[in-house]
Amino acid sequence: MNEVSNKFLNKVSLLIEEAKKNVKTAVNIAMVYTYFDIGRMIIEEEQNGDNRAEYGKYIIRNLSSFLTEHYGKGYSVDNLKLIRKTDSIGETVFPQFKNYPTTITGRKFYLSWSHYLKLMRISNIEKRHFYEIEAVKNDWSLSELKRQYDSSLYERLSLSKNKDEVMLLSQKGQIIERQQMR
Known part of the structure; x- marks a missing residue:
């Protein structure tokens, strides 16, 4: 029986590691884009309300309850307030990332949601x-x-x-x- 070379095993291993990294990046990017759109939708909904400040609190509280019930942790009132602030991130253009998706407002995001939480502060x-x-x-x-x-x-x-x-x-x-x- 032929032994498989270490070089071949390492190449396959590197391919798997790269795929894992790409999956992690894709999930993180999808999450950031989703949160950006949720934030945009909250702002748009608030702007349609009569009394914006009170209506905004009402929207975020109700949305938090709904999302937590349907999707579990991660959608607290505080987190939704941060999600609402995503309009302050993703303004920098990096030409080497041309293939990244774009929001309907033209923004691109390159980092994980955790990075953006730090940056928003x-x-x-x-x-x-x-x-x-x-x-x-x-x-x-x-x-x-x-x-x-x-x-x-x-x-x-x-x-x-x-x-x-x-x-x-x-x-x-x-x-x-x-x-x-x-």
């Missing part, structure tokens, strides 16, 4: 864009994104740059430094 738009860009370009895990944020990467780079360069950081990430290093 960053109130400074330039800072949020910077971390989104860096997380995508450097394939940061959620723990790496948190580590970089907690180490104040954006602030440290901002202190060492002039205002124009800081604005570039929020639009393109650390491209300038990478090009200079080559």
Whole structure:
């Protein structure tokens, strides 16, 4: 009986690992797009109400009860409020991801929902864009994104740059430094 080469076994193993990674990415992306659409639908429904603030609370409470009953955990009032805020994420364009789906408003998302939950908590738009860009370009895990944020990467780079360069950081990430290093 012929023994199967280690090279062949490793190639098959790599193929399976890559497929698992692709499935995980597809599920995460589908979840983000679904949440974006839910958030958009909540906003549209609220805007059709007479008393928006009270009507908005009513919508989110009822939607939370309905979704929890039908789909289980994950649809608390607090989570739905975060889902409603998805209009503040996914604004950065990455040309290398042309094949990613687009929402009806033209947005594309590149990270997991957990990444976006972290990003939505960053109130400074330039800072949020910077971390989104860096997380995508450097394939940061959620723990790496948190580590970089907690180490104040954006602030440290901002202190060492002039205002124009800081604005570039929020639009393109650390491209300038990478090009200079080559």
